[in-house]
Structure formats: C-alpha cells, structure tokens
Amino acid sequence: MFSKLGLGDLGTQGLPLDVANRLRRGQLRGTIEQMRVMLLGNTLFAPALSMNAWGQGRDVLVVLWTTFIILFSWWIFYSWSKTYRTTGSTVDMRGFVIQTFFNALTWTVGMALFYPIVEGDQKAIITTIMAGSLALGTAGFSHAPVAGITYLAVQTIGNSIIALICGLTTGTSTDYLLAVLTIAAGISLFNATLQGAKAARVAFDNHERLSEKSEVVELLLKDYEEQATEWLWQTDQEGLLLSAPAQVLEMCFPLAEEENNTNLFNLLAASCTEAAANDIERLQAAVFEKSEFHDVRLSIKSPVDGELRWILMKGRPQFEHGKFQGFRGIFADATAAVVAERQVQFLASFDGLTALLNRNSVQKRLSELHDEGTGEGRYAAALLVDLDGFKQVNDSYGHHTGDLLLKHVAERMQKTVTGKSWVARLGGDEFFVMLQNNEPLSAAEISWTAQSICEQLSQPVKVEEFVVQVTASIGISRFPEDTREGTELLSLSDMALYEAKNAGRDRITFFDVEMQDRLTERTTIIERLKLAVRHGKIEPYYQSQHALSDGSLVGFEALARWKDDRLGFVRPDVFIPIAEQTGLIVELGEQLLRRACEDAKKWGELMPEAPPVISVNISPVQFARTDVTGLVSRVLHETGLSPEQLEVEVTEGVLIASKEKIAATLQELSEIGISIALDDFGTGYSSLSYLKDLPLNRLKIDQSFVRDLSQAATSPIVSTIIQLGHNLDLSVIAEGVENEADVERLSELGCDDGQGYLYSRPMTREAADSYVSEIAFQASHQ
Template identity: 50%
Template sequence: MRCKSKAGKSDLYRSHLSHGPITLGLACFLTMLKRIWGQILVLSGASGFADLRSNRFAPDAAKRYRRDQIIATLDQTQLLLLGNTLFAPILAFQALPSGSLPLLIGWTLVMVFGSWALFFWTRPLYRCTGEVADLTRMKQRAFIDGSFWWMGMACVYPHATGDAKALVAIIVTGAVALGTFGYSRSPGPGMIYLAMTCLGSGAVALVTGLTVGTPSDILVPFLSIFAFVALSKSVLDRGRAILQSFENVEKLSEKSEVVELLLKDYEAQATEWIWQADAAGRLTAAPDLIVQLLGGTDATQDDQPLLYRVGEKISPESRADFDRMTEAVRNREEFYDIVLAFPDRELDGLRWVVVKGRPQFDNEVFQGFRGIVADTTQAVEAERQVQYLAAFDNLTGLLNRNSIQKRLGDLDHQKDRVTAFLIDLDGFKQINDSYGHDIGDALLRAASDRLQALATDGAWAARLAGDEFLVVVPDTQTTCSKSRLMFGHEICDRLSEPFQLADFELQISASVGMARFPSDTDKGQDLLSLCDLALYDAKDGGRDRAHAFDQAMLDQLNRRIAVIERLKAAVRDQKIQLHYQPQHRLSDGCLIGFEALARWNDEDLGTVGPDVFIPIAEQTGLIVDLGEQILRNACTDAHGWFKMLGSEAPVVSVNISPVQFARTDVSRSIANVLAETGLPAQLLEIEVTEGVLISEKSRVATTLTELSTMGVSIALDDFGTGYSSLSYLKALPLNRLKIDRSFISDLAKDTESPIVSTVIQLGHNLNLQVIAEGVETDTQVDRLIESGCDEGQGYYYGRPMPLAEVNTYVAGCAATSRAGKTG
C-alpha cells in the first residue's frame, strides 16, 4: 500500500507535469514569489533601496537622474537582447528529447521576437525627458525580459537530464549575469529583473526537484536565492555609487553656476584684470574695457605691437609714463605704476588705467609680457577733486585761503612786489538771511566774477571765507601807493553796482583793506594780517571805502595784544580797583549814592582807561569774571557804609555788561553776592544800557523783574544815546533814568535844552527818578533844578575816588547832614 501510495503520488505529479508543466511551475513560482517579495518590501528600507528613489531631488534634478538611468540601461541591455536571441534556441534544444516540441518552438519564437519587440518598444526612451512614466516603461521591460527567462526555465529544465541540465543552468546563469550588468545602472528595473530570473528559475528548479528531479535540483533554489541576494546587493551598491556620483555632479554644477555668476559679477564690477602679450609684442589677452580703449577687437587680431596701439590711443598728458613703459618693454624689464589716460566716449572724458607688467621666460627664452591692468578713473578723479578743493573755492572757483597763504608765503622780498586787497562785502549777512542761501551763494559768485574781471595781468583772486575776498596785484618798481589805493576804490565802486539775481535786484557795498609787499612787510604770510588791520579801519570809518595800512595800525594792534595779555593777569590777580563817584540830590545837595567805576593801573602799561579795557574784556569774555569781582567788591564796600550810617547809607550803583546777561545767571549771581556780603538789596542799584535789551529782551526783562522783586533798584544808563525805545520804559521794572553827559554839557551853552526837559518829564510821567550825568557847573545845576531833575552826578560833586577817600567823604556828608538837622 505504501508503495502504491508513493507510486500514485508520483504518477499524479507526472500527470500534472505532462499536462501543464508551465501551469504547475507558475503556481509554485507565484506562491514563492509572493512570500519572498513580501520579505523584500520589509527589508527594502534596511537595504537602502528606498534611498535610491528620485524623489529626494528637486523636480528638474530628478528628471535628469531618471533620464541618465534610462539611457545608460538602454545602452547596456543591447547585449542582453542579443543574448536572448542566441541562447533561447540553445536552451530549447536541450529539452527536445523529452519536451514538448510545439511548446519549445513557441517559447523560442516568443523569446527571439519578443526581445526584438522590446528593443523597438523602448527605443523611443532615448528621447525621453526622465518622467516617472519613462522609468515605469523601463521597469515593465525588465519584468517582461525576466519573465521570458523563468518561463524558458519552466519549459526546458524539467525535461533536461545530465549534462543538458547543467548547460541549462549555465545559460540561465549567463542570462542573469548579462541582465545584472544591463540593468545595473537602474536599481529599480534591475531588482525586478533579478527577482524574475533568479527567484523564478529557483522556483522552477524547486518544483522539478520535488516532482521529477534529483536531490541536487533542491540545491538550485537555495543557490538562486543566494545569487539574488548577492546580485541585489551589487545592484544596490552600484546604484548608491551612481546616486552619489549624480549628487556630486549636481552639487558641483550648482557650485559651478554660483562661481560662474560670481565671476561674471566680478568681471562686471572688477577694476583689475590680467593682460598678456607675446614675444612679438602683440596683445593676446586683455579685458573688454582695454580692448575697446585700444580700438576694438582689431587690437587682439592684427599684428600691430601693443606699444604701437597704446601710443596711438593715449592722451598726451600720460606720455611720460608711456615712455617709461616703452623703455622697460624694450629692455625686457618689469614695470609698474604706469598711469595712462585714454579718451573714452562713454565717459565723455578720460579713462585712467594703471599698468603693471613682468617679462615671462621659459627656459630662459623670452615669451612675452604678462601683468595687471586696473581702472583707476574714479581714484584719479577723486584725487584731482581733492587737489582742486585743496587749492580752490568750490563755490566761486577762486583760490581758497590755503592756496593763497601758500602763495603769499612763497613771495621773495628781493624780487617780488605785490599789493594785496582784502575785501569784505557790507550787508551780505542781511541779504543771505532775507533772501536765502541760494541767493546768497549766487551773490558771492557774481561778486567773484567782478573781482576776476578786475584781477588781470597776473593778479590773483581768492575767496577766504564767507563774504571775504582777497585780490593780489603784481607791482613794478614805479607803482605808487596812491595808484593802488585808487584801485581799491575801484573795487568798492564795482561791487557797489546793483546785482541782478533771479527776480531780485540787490545792492551791497564793500570795505577794502590794502597792504603792500615788501614795503609794509617783507614776510608774505604777514600781508594778510596787515590787510585785515586796514580793513578794520575802513569798516570803523563808515564802510564802503578803501584804507591803506600804516604803521600806527600795527602799533595799535600790538598795544591791544599787550592789553589783552596784561588784562588776563590783572583779572586773575584781582588788580582792577574800584573808584566811586558820588551822586547827590539836586534840591538839597544830600548824598544819595555812589557809582562804582573800574580803574586799572598796570605796572607795565601804566594807566589804562575803562574805555579801553572794558570793551576788550567784553570781546574776550573776561568781563564775566571781572564783572563778578566788581559786584562783590562794591557790595562789600557798601556794606561798610551801611554799618556806618544804617538806613541812611548811600546806594551803590554797579554796571552789568550785556555779555554778563548773555553768559551768566545775573539774578542768581547778585542774590549770592548779597547773601555773602550782607548788604541789603535796597542799597544796591544795577545799571543797564539799552544794548542789553536789543538781543534777548524777554530774558533780560525776566532777570530784571527777579532783581526788582528782591528789592534791587534798576537804572537805565545813557538814555537818549541809543535806540531810546519807549517800549523799554513801559515794559521793564525801572527805577531811574540816567541822562547822558553829552546832553548835560549843552546846558552851559543853551538857556534851555528841549531834550533834557523832555527826558525829565518823561521819567516823571513814568514815576521814575531822573539823574543827570556830567554835572560840572553851578549853571548846569540851576537849570536842571529848573527843569525838575531829581539828582546829579559829576565833577561838580566830586571826581571818582578810591575807597579810603570815599569813606572820609561819606563821614563828612553824614556830619553835615546831622549838623543841618540839629540847626
């Protein structure tokens, strides 16, 4: 029964095999393939197959990657298709003795004609763009191609015996090898082909071994699986290598594109390039800019030497550098810093280049020159602009101060004779402020044009600063000062003529200071200072005139410098003394106060009047410290009188300069001094002039109000000599008006003085006390009393006295006052 059973089972397999070996093989193969393919899908991630997909690239790169795979695979599978047509008949021949002839012939025809059909079907893929569908067609080709071989294995292998079966295995192995090589550039189709051939053939051998074969046939499937794994790894490894190569090429391409863009951008913006010339001097390499400057493409295509073309095109002003380069080229020596200028239509001017070159030798054989050429146009123009600005005024085009001072410094007193005219435009500031800076600049240009028209025959014209100009005219041995002063007046007349600027007709005047070289000074650099002294004298004399320098001006300047230096020391050492001039009530002659007056007796300069050192102190700023010293000393002295006389003590009047109002907090300073000295505020009077009120009226008014609130009296000094604005009298907290001495002196000549009477009446109407300065005679006293004046100050009552005399004077007045009350 057991044998029968076995025999029956064997017959059953033989029966199936004889009726449908392909069907049986296909059933077994599909079952095995399903299981193996499932494991392949599970292991694909671990094997790295997923990493080979094209979706890791950008769309364009992915297309290129797929197209490269397809075309390379098409090229390599041509040999496989040829092998199909050769090995198919041989494989079918091995099964003829026991196989089905129609089946074998049919498979052979399908294999041969199918391979050629595949060839022509996939031939258009050479023109593909690398779409996913193109790669799908390649996978379909691999599937069909592999299917041919495992079906051939199914038709032949079960019927082959002995050596024929070994030959079949060898042929199939060759087909696998050829397919592995053919599809190795495309991992997807390659894996499909290997699966169909290796696993399909192994399945056929397994079925054969289990049915009609020998135990050795059972070994073939395991060998097939091993071959599949080994060859799959090879396909995957080569796929990774191809992928890595493609990625490297893509990265290199991207870098190349970036580098190319950078190079193009550099070439577009670069200012330095390489040039080269051969041994004959012909230009072989140069940037486009240089080629164009040399005459276009002919510069590198004809046989003319480079030096010939450069010499033909350069501007004459670079001829010296060109000659230096020519000498170096002839001697085959290195040259550098050759600056050449070429006319350039694009710039509508000159294009400047700097050239460096070095001779090239090969085994001591001269090959030509190679070097660097740089576009230095901007640098040269910038340097020229700097040089221009260093020597010329940018607004007017005249020489500037630096340039004129250098020229004056270069004057030689043994051979040069010139007259310099320093010109200042009178009223320019008002025009500039009223009409705007554009009109002001236009006026300066127009004035400079007139000066240039006058400055002929080698004369220089310069703008020093603002509205100040200088004209230097050459002299001869016979040129006299009188004729040159007439030229100065001509400058004044010419600049006084109206200027038509835009829609405005403007008129100014000019003040001119003149000095001569070497008659006034033998140092050219001092000429400007001497002109300045003469100009100051011209402006002080009323403007619109020309004054010549004389030695008295320099003596006055030196005296002023000496006064400034000694005044600094005197203020520092507090050597400015106070004298006091008494002030009396006119009706009864009673002493009411003293005006503090500064006096300075210097050990080197002697006595220096306040009309000299006070203006200098204001101009130099020394008045701030000096004014505070005077205020403190006056309050200290007045406190002594207060201790002597109590409430009947005289008031002390102290002048406050406009500079003090501008630079210090006057009210706080006075409050501090009163607190330090202990002087009651009602015994201090502050005198201000109308000049204090001109600039910062609101600020000064606030300060005076604060002082009045403290109890300090406010007196308006020199009323009637300035603007005499009645708004001052109404708006300010004043207590007294002081009539200037110039009006009081007229009382001795005229029986009546309308001005004095008017001022007195005006003061009384405003509830102000009125004091007259410069009272010297009985007649003046009588007439002031008749006019209703309240108080007087002058030599009639006493000259300014030092403190010791003042104390005696105060004591005497106090005794007289007590005697009068007793009597």
C-alpha cells in the same frame, strides 16, 4: 518610496528643487549610459531563450513574446535618447521607472510561459538566461535606485513564485531550490544595490558642496577682478597679448579685430593722451632693451564714457633657459591718486570754494613785487575787501547759502578787474584785489575801482530761494608809495580796513602813517591789558546814586578803571571795547562782579536798614559767551550778597544783538531777585517792545540829556522817558547830575534817582568804604 522604507537619505525630500533635479538627471543619464548595451543584448538573449522553448507546443507564444521584447527593447532604446536630455524632473524619472517595470515584467512573463514546459538542460539554460538578466539589469539600473529596486523586485518576486508553483505542481526539488536561490540572489542584489546607491548619494552630496564652494570662490574672484585696482598682464616675445585685464582693454582703442593678435605696447601708445608721451617713450625703450620698468604713468581717455583715467604700469622681462619669453607685470589704477594729487596741488594755490587764488598765492606774488627798474607791474594797489553783514547771512540762512553767496561775490569781483589785476580769497568773507600797472596808479583810479567793487557787491543777489544783500568795506594800500616791501601790503591794507569798519562800514579807506601808530598803540594796549586782567590790575571804582527827593544813598554803580605802569591811566572807552573784541571782557567782567559784590556785602552790614544796591554792567560778549545766570548765582553764593542788593545793567545794543536769548537770561536773573536796569535809554535802538516784554526794574537816562536839560528841545524828551518809565511801573535814574538846578528840574519832571558829580566822583574801594561809613555814622546819630 525611500522614506517609506526608512531610506529617506537616498531620496530627494528636503532638497532644493534645482539640486533634486540635478540628482535625478545624474541618475537617469548614468543608468542610460550603462544600460544601452544591455537593451541591445535583449535582441540576442530573447531568441536564445525562445530557441530553448521551441517545439514545446507554445510556438505561437514564443514568436509573439520574442517579437514583443525585441520591439519593446528597441523602442526603449530610442526613447532613452530623449530621456538622456532630461532636466531631471520627477515626470521623467517616473516614466523611466515605469519603463523599467515593464521591461522586468516582460522577462518575468517569458519565465512564466517557457520555464514550466521545458525539462533538463533546456530548463537549466532558461534559468541561466533569467539569472543573467536579473543580475545585469539590477546592476545596470543601480545608478537610479528607484528603477533598480523596481527591476529587482519584479523579477525576484515573479521568478521565485513561478519556480515555487512549478515545484508544487511537479514535486521536483530542483524547482524549490531555484525559488530559494532566486530569493537569496534578490536579497543579495538588493543589498548591493542599496550600498551602491548610498555611495553614489555621498559622492553627489560631496560634489554639490564642492560646486557650491567653487561658485563662491568664482564669485569672489570675479568681484575682486571687478573691484580691484591692480591687475596682472602678460605678453609673448613679440609683445602680443597673452593676458590683460578687461578694465584696461575697455579703455583702449583696439588695433586688431582679434585680441590675441594685439600688441599691448602699441595699443597703449595709440590710446594714451599727449600728456603720457614721455612715459610711452620710457616704456618703449624698456621693451626694446628687454629691461625692467617701473612707475610708467599712462593717461587714457576712455572711449566708453570719455573720462580721463590714469594707469600705473610696471613690468619685468621673462627668460627661460636664457631665452626671452616676453613681459609680465602689473597694471594699477592710479586715477584716484592722480586726482587727489592734483587736488592737493590746486588747493595749495587756489581757494577750494571759489577757485580764486588763495592766501598762499597772494603771499608768494607779493613777495615777488619790487620797485627796482621799470619791470611790468611795478606799481600796485592792494585792496582788502571784507563783506559787511556776512555773518548775519550765515546765521539766518545757513552756511550752504553763505558759501553760494561767496561764489557770487567772487564772480562779481572778477568782472571789475582787467589787465594785470587779479582777485584772491584770503578766507571767510575776506577778498584781496591786486591792481598792477606799469605807470603810477592815481588815488582817483584806485577809488573808482574800489567804488565799482562796492557797487557791484551791494546789489541784491538771489541765492536759491533767498534774496540776499551785503555791502563791503575796503582797505587800500599802495606800492611803492606806502611801502617798498610787497609783503607788507597785506598788513597795511588790513589796518586801513580796520579803520573803515570802525568808521561805520560800507566804506573805502586808504592807508596812512597814523594808522600804523594807532595800530602800534592798540597792540601795546592789548598786550598790557592781557597782563592787567591776568593779575587783577583793573579795579572797580564806585559812583554813588541818590534819591532826588532827599539825597539819601540808594546805591553805587561799579565802574572799571585801569592805571598801567607804562601807559598810565587808560580811559574805559579805550580798553573796554578792546577787551570785548579780544574776549578778555569775560574774565574781566567776572573779576569786577565779584569785587563789587564783596564790597556791597560790607556796605550792607554798615547800613542794614537800607543797604545800598550795587549796579554792575554786563557786556554783550558775556551774554554771548558765558552762562550769565550761573555766573551771577555762583558769585552771590560765594560772597554772601543778597540778590536784592545787586542790579544788572544792560544796554539797548545787547537787546538788538539777540533779544530772545537775552530776554530769557534776564528773566532768570529777575526770578532770583536781581534788579534789571536798562542803561543809556534813548541813545540807541529805543523800542517800546523792549520795555514791555523784558523784566526791567529801572531806566537810566543818559547824561547827554541831563547835560542839555536847560534846552527847550531836551526837556520834553527827558519828561517823556520819565513818564514812560512810570507808566510801565519802572523807576528812573538820571546820570550826569552836576548841580542843584539839575536836581530841581529832574524832581519837577518826576525822576526818582540821580547820579553824578554833585554827589560824588567815581571813587576807589577804600574811598567808597569811608563814604558809606560816614553816612552810616551820621544816620546812627540822628
């Protein structure tokens, strides 16, 4: 209706259904509250109008109309009692408007029946009653604009038409004037009704926006109360609850049926665990003294879920005009802080994965060990246990599986110790077992325990869907036999463990003094080796390689040699493994490669027709930690050496460690033009698949086979290696050639090249330069 009149902002179009219902409900209820008195007034106004029309020949109609309007008014009165409970539906509003229409129509019918038959004062009284009905009804129905305008339109149009017809019939100017005044009054009342409706709609919209904001604020406050970790509380002077957070009350056992009669402090005292006894006493003392209190930590076991929670409480007494009113304060959820604090305390002494003692606890307990008097546990044995093959488990199955395996290991180790003995995890796959006794521990007893540990740990264990098996190496030191300082036991056991690892793993080794000497020597070598690598003190020595057929020079092998100012000559089999273990081999290997390529470049210029090839060994550590292809390419570019003059040597051990990665790198080197040699073939993990799948160019026969070449058992092995190499289109070179007999025998077997003392000992760079120069000179004068 309003949209057709251009007043769409007064209707419900575009409003959500719930909002439209609230708007209609408010309009209906406001109108009903205002109009009930008017309906009751109909029982007075209708007889008054009828009395003025009585005796004019229509008495029957007067009685019928009066009876109808009184009964209709009372029916509407009672029906509105039901409508007042409306939800604001369009059906209820439509019914209400229809009732309003018939109410207005009934009065208009009365006007039509009685106005034309009266004269003088009676007409004036009827006109006054009808005007009052129009004004009061329109004002009363204004809360519901649709009903108000309906009422106004029916009476204005009906009454003005009746007055106009009477004027046309009788020719009385008063009737014309009444028709005009009725229309003017209707327009005026319509405008007033419209303005009132607009004002009511603005008020409704403002109320809706305010309600929406209030709902958001209420939701936010509710969410804050649910999510917050701090809450207010308050008691009266007797300690009875005035307000307290539901989060805290839910954790407490109620002392009374009604919350308002509950003493907060008694409630907390009854609900807290024994761990909070001291804090409860402090709280009760503060309450008794009416003094301020802080940081009262209460531990409560929730009856809801059985979880232990901690609450931090503080409060302050409230006074008004010097009279005590009660306490007010704050509860704070300290559960997360306490759990974190305890976790930190736990991790300070225990391992987070296995819950065993950690390194800090081990150091502390070792520092408390002494050999004075006859105290308990003054004799001890320290067992340092390291898992063999744990890295492969991590690499193969993942760190999650490795962690689960460590838990199984911890459980098994704890089963092997009793009495005063204890187990700890130092980190990674290292464990520590401390055997303590009041009497000296024999080597047999200690060995029996260590062997039990090894046997337990070597048993296969099912970890999720995998079956995993590892072994253990154990280093052992004793107190006070090996040291009188408990803190030294760990380092002594570590030395023994190092020996056990070097001896082949899955071993038990006791500490002895020689280990200390070896460790000191090793430490010295490491420190001097760092300086030597840093300053380039490790030099390449070269041993020549020759064709067995005519003895012509075909190349050199670069060998690392180190002469230290303090240590003298250090053997390669001593410092090379240390360099690999410490990672120094990466820098050292690059230095040796660069120098060898620089020297080979010079030799190639001296022998351009047959430039000697330089053979350089690449360590497994270099393959694992560096981009070998990138390194070699860069050195070749910087030195200007042709790739065909460089040969890279690898051992079978390198291939075992990471075949796929090494194979890819060797393929890249081969594509550049670099030769690949397999060193010491036959001494390690010999496999035909390596020879078939890798881009090899040459096999090197280890000197141990050449040295025993005269023995019947060795010759077939050498012959087989040579034939195998040739069948795979590989050249073969033998190391350790020391005499002509070796040359003759190797030549008979078909070996291509030889290297050994027969031709030259390893020589310095200068000596190698002279060696090549002499050969080049002889070749030029032939």
